[in-house]
Structures are given as C-alpha cells and as structure tokens.
Amino acid sequence: MADRYLNFTGTAPGRFLTRRLGLPQPSALRRWTPEKPSLEGELLHLTAGDSLHGSSSVRQLLTRTNLTLATDASTSRPVAVVLDATGISDTPGLAQVHAALHPVVRSVAENGRVVVLGAPVSPSDHHQAAAQQALEGFVRSLGKELGRGRTATLVRVRSAGAAESTLRFLLSPRSAYVSGQVIEVGEASEPEQPPVDWDRPLAGRTALVTGAARGIGEAVASVLARDGARVVVLDVPSAQGDLVRVADRIGGTALPLDITADDAGERIASALAPGGLDILVHNAGITRDRKLANMAADRWDPVLDVNLTSVLRTTDALLKSGTLNRGGRVVATASIAGIAGNVGQTNYAASKAGIIGLVRSLAPGALAEYGVTVNAVAPGFIETKMTAAVPLFIREAGRRMNSLAQGGLPVDVAETTAWLAAGASGGVNGQVIRVCGQSLLGS
Numbered sequence: 001m002a003d004r005y006l007n008f009t010g011t012a013p014g015r016f017l018t019r020r021l022g023l024p025q026p027s028a029l030r031r032w033t034p035e036k037p038s039l040e041g042e043l044l045h046l047t048a049g050d051s052l053h054g055s056s057s058v059r060q061l062l063t064r065t066n067l068t069l070a071t072d073a074s075t076s077r078p079v080a081v082v083l084d085a086t087g088i089s090d091t092p093g094l095a096q097v098h099a100a101l102h103p104v105v106r107s108v109a110e111n112g113r114v115v116v117l118g119a120p121v122s123p124s125d126h127h128q129a130a131a132q133q134a135l136e137g138f139v140r141s142l143g144k145e146l147g148r149g150r151t152a153t154l155v156r157v158r159s160a161g162a163a164e165s166t167l168r169f170l171l172s173p174r175s176a177y178v179s180g181q182v183i184e185v186g187e188a189s190e191p192e193q194p195p196v197d198w199d200r201p202l203a204g205r206t207a208l209v210t211g212a213a214r215g216i217g218e219a220v221a222s223v224l225a226r227d228g229a230r231v232v233v234l235d236v237p238s239a240q241g242d243l244v245r246v247a248d249r250i251g252g253t254a255l256p257l258d259i260t261a262d263d264a265g266e267r268i269a270s271a272l273a274p275g276g277l278d279i280l281v282h283n284a285g286i287t288r289d290r291k292l293a294n295m296a297a298d299r300w301d302p303v304l305d306v307n308l309t310s311v312l313r314t315t316d317a318l319l320k321s322g323t324l325n326r327g328g329r330v331v332a333t334a335s336i337a338g339i340a341g342n343v344g345q346t347n348y349a350a351s352k353a354g355i356i357g358l359v360r361s362l363a364p365g366a367l368a369e370y371g372v373t374v375n376a377v378a379p380g381f382i383e384t385k386m387t388a389a390v391p392l393f394i395r396e397a398g399r400r401m402n403s404l405a406q407g408g409l410p411v412d413v414a415e416t417t418a419w420l421a422a423g424a425s426g427g428v429n430g431q432v433i434r435v436c437g438q439s440l441l442g443s
C-alpha cells in the first residue's frame, strides 16, 4: 500500500502545507540501488578523548568503507560522522562528546548517518559504566532530533577489526530504516578472511529462508541472492505457486513445507544434504489477534507454534544434526510487539518476546559449540500485506510514530538480515536489531 502522505510531503506545496500545520516531515529514504550502492559524500571521523583502538586503526577501518574521509571538519558537509568515544571512561569525558558533535551535527547531509563508537560497559568500573551507558541515551535522543532521513547508532566495539561489516552496513544506504539502535560487536568468532567482493559478501554460502513466498521473507530471499547466496525458499504447501515464482526469480530452490511439522528439521536437513546450510532465516510468522479475554486456544496455539516453538525445534535439529555449518548464521524474526506489547496480541507478543529470549540464551553456547552466531531482527511497522490489513487510523499512527515518520519496507529488514548473515559479521552475536525507524513503541 503506497504511503500517500510521504509522496505528498515530497512535493513543494505538500512540504509547505504540512510544515505550516506542524505535521510530520518524512524524507524519502535513500536505499540501496545497483546504480547507487553507496552513500555519496564525505565521512567525518572525530574522536572524543583517546580511542581505545587507536585513532589511526579506526581511520584505516573507515577508509575501507566506500566514503571519502573529510580532511577539514569546518568546511565539509558530511554524509556520515563517526565519533570514536571508546576512550570515554568517566562522566567529565562526556563533555568531549558534546564538544565534538555540537558544531557539526547541523551540517550532516540529508539521509546521512551519525555513528558513535562506544566501549563495552564495564561490570566492575561504575564510572566507566555510567559514561558509556550515557552514550546510549545520547544517541537515542540524537536519533529523534536529526530528521531528514538521518539516523544515529551506537556501536559498542570490543575489537575494531571485527566491526568492519557492521560499519559498512551502517555507513551505507542498506541501513536506511535502522536508527536509535545499540549494537554490540565482540571478537570475531572465527579467523574470517574478509570476502573478496564486498558487493557479494554471501558468495558461496547456502541460505534457507522460511515464509519466503511473499512479504518480508521474499525480500530477504532476494537480498541474500543479490549478495551471492544460493537460496532455498520455504513456505507452506498451499503457497507453492508463489514460492516457485520467488525461487525462479532469484535463481533459488523452492521447499514447500509447513515449518510446524514435527519432522521439519529432518526434511530441511535432507533437502540441504550434502553441503549443509550456512544461513538459517526464521521469518515465517502469523498473527491471530484478539484481546486475551476473547482469545480461544485455537488463536493462541498456532501463533506460538509457528512463531516460536517451530523456531526452537528446527534450530535445535539443524544444529545437532550438523546441517548448520561452522561459521553459520541464524537470524530469527522478533517484532517490536515482543518488546512493547500490543493490544490484542498477547499470543503474538509472547511468541516474539520468546524469540528474544531464545536468541540471547542460545547465542553464546551456539558460538562456542557449533561456531554459529544467533541474532534477531525486530521489525517495526513494515509495509506488507500484513500491515495493509490494519485499519486506516491505526495504520497511519503505526507509520508515523517513529523518528523517520514513515513505515519501513520489507527490503529494510532484508538488508539487516543480510548484514547479520555475512561471514564477516561473526563478532555480532546474541543481538536483537530493531528495524523500526526508531519506533516510539518499546523504545
């Protein structure tokens, strides 16, 4: 469903009128296209205090993005600002964060990025913990202030070398609908060779995407294929026609299968033998909304089964059978409803909150035992058939109640999934990444 308000505010009279009326001012987001795969412009690299990783190594890392490093802060109009605040270890140091960003924030270009690099919050040094946690409130507020399609993100970096794929993602049009997030990057899980071709970072990898006959799952399958993966798309047998169409379009393979089947794990394993699986995307999901008082078990059980129990069952089966190769990636789909709750969605929100519990608990062990990372994407309001069915006023509220004042597109969730799925993202584990334009819900 087209966002007519966004189209209207993109015209001169629309902009004039909505400004005068004090209405939201969404900017058309700049997303990845084959013609324009990168943000164009200069990147301003600033440091508050002493960098924990050494300014020159962070600078080197930034030169590997597709942006040109600005040489003079006072004259440039950067498309991205990266502030290295990893060395801020007490609250007086926070003044340097203000001093660095205050003069330049106004000049950040439309659809630009502000990325603050922080350090892991110390469990034993409460002064460092206070200062580093302060960055979270700072970045989340900045995300709400920036406007004009600009985003702000905090990346807590343990090892600068492991942060390259994350910085490349954040400093590109692929992260258009990700703002106000805090992302932790640990040590790389395995000595990864950087992919030869960053335009096809999934080359040579095999992916399975559930619920891929339409909507977000279809977009995920397309983006993973674009990035070089061989993709197997799975959906219920009744959606086989659409599924085959998706598979044909992306040069993949269709696997019609109900993911709640007891033997789904085994059937996936045999479909993927002998090479196994590198990327498992749990995207299939359903809603059966009613207030709890009106919700019979026939609305509760299938939602929990599709959205959560089958995810647990198939993940366990594919890990234990060795179908998920070392260096593998599991990306599950949560929702901001699982963080904030929602009227009429006790079943759905329970299932999506359960995904967050699963991801946080399984991630360290799966990495240690199987060399597999486990993360989640938590979409906000995404323009799909699911949200097109929402009544008009609730839909309008859902679209506007975020810092970017618009709904996301399935491709936004897909781009985030592709970043988490990359071999080079081994340092990102146990994270729940909201793709919600910094929704006010659950923030």
Ligand SMILES: NC(=O)c1ccc[n+]([C@@H]2O[C@H](COP(=O)([O-])OP(=O)(O)OC[C@H]3O[C@@H](n4cnc5c(N)ncnc54)[C@H](O)[C@@H]3O)[C@@H](O)[C@H]2O)c1
Residues within 6 Å of the ligand: 210, 211, 212, 213, 214, 215, 216, 217, 234, 235, 236, 239, 257, 258, 259, 260, 283, 284, 285, 286, 306, 333, 334, 335, 336, 378, 379, 380, 381, 382, 383, 384, 385, 386, 387
């Ligand atoms: N659209 C949004 O705004 C939004 C927001 C938050 C989270 N999500 C989540 O994102 C995911 C995709 O959402 P969407 O909007 O694309 O939904 P959608 O309804 O358009 O697509 C879901 C797909 O999952 C498939 N599916 C359902 N049950 C299945 C089963 N038992 N086995 C195999 N496949 C099954 C469906 O056939 C369908 O093709 C879901 O997990 C959803 O909960 C969506």
